[in-house]
Amino acid sequence: MPCDHHHHCAKEAWQFAEDLCAQKGYRFTDSRRQVFDVLISSHKALTAKEVMKKINNGQPPITYRALEFLTQVGLAHHIASINAYVGCAHHHQEGHVAEFLICTNCHEVEEVDLSSQLSALMVHAKASNFKPQETYVEMTGLCGTCQDS
Amino acid sequence: MPCDHHHHCAKEAWQFAEDLCAQKGYRFTDSRRQVFDVLISSHKALTAKEVMKKINNGQPPITYRALEFLTQVGLAHHIASINAYVGCAHHHQEGHVAEFLICTNCHEVEEVDLSSQLSALMVHAKASNFKPQETYVEMTGLCGTCQDS
DNA sequence: GCTGCAATTGTTAAAAATTAACAATTGCAA
DNA sequence: TTGCAATTGTTAATTTTTAACAATTGCAGC
Structure with missing residues (x-):
């Protein structure tokens, strides 16, 4: 059951993301934050297009790059079967499935x-x-x- | 380990496909046969584009329709993670995974x-x-x- | 054999999704 | 403060998928 208190969730998620990027030496830049914000504010999987719409119509390359980054770092997952993305702020072990x-x-x-x-x-x-x-x-x-x- | 004797494989696969379509009352038409042939002649997953190229540059709608048909009937599987298709001629139980x-x-x-x-x-x-x-x-x-x- | 209808195909073109290319900018280390 | 790697901004192309609709086919019922 997804948690239904997004404010709480979101706060922890942000802390997690900050820490993760800092620890790994990745830049948690504005555009990345924006996309992460959109994803983490929803438990739904969002297509790249949906993400773009929510970010005052961000240009495709920026959004795709941010999605790729978040996915690689583990702050988002690509849901291949519906070609969409979902935010994630769980700590995953190496080789986690x-x-x-x-x-x-x-x-x-x-x-x-x-x-x-x-x-x-x-x-x-x-x-x-x-x-x-x-x-x-x-x-x-x-x-x-x-x-x- | 995939079987490496395609001739044998292919023969059985065709029989299976014929029977399946006949039994379910689906038309196993030319374009569907062509796409099935392309898929089943390979153990590799092929993208829609790759399939089209192999069929003297078949037009997209025809190929996509055939792929959709084969997938629904169970003669192909859609591999979402790489957006490609692979032929299949196994009998699957209902709810098979x-x-x-x-x-x-x-x-x-x-x-x-x-x-x-x-x-x-x-x-x-x-x-x-x-x-x-x-x-x-x-x-x-x-x-x-x-x-x- | 005809007739009519549903399923399928053929064709053109559009829409949607993703990526390329490259210039401009930023953050940080030497 | 300079230089370099990482990131962004921007334009436009490419790739992938679908829409729309006319033409054809296969077959059931007459």
């Missing part, structure tokens, strides 16, 4: 940790001598709210 | 069944009262061959 539950109606996204089940996904990679880079575990469907509407 | 191991270098794709591990992915959906539609389990990385090159 999350499962995303994506409502196709409202695009609300719930992120759940898969660490304990990860070995089940890895076993095939291991058996095939496959060296993993990125893992996407995405489930589209209808969230509880949207099932009733 | 596969894991795709996708080489980011050569785009070879291995499909493995996740049935036995599926409950691990579903447990969170259940707990969240989330009604699943599509499940994507994709792992990008380097296949054995590409690790050495």
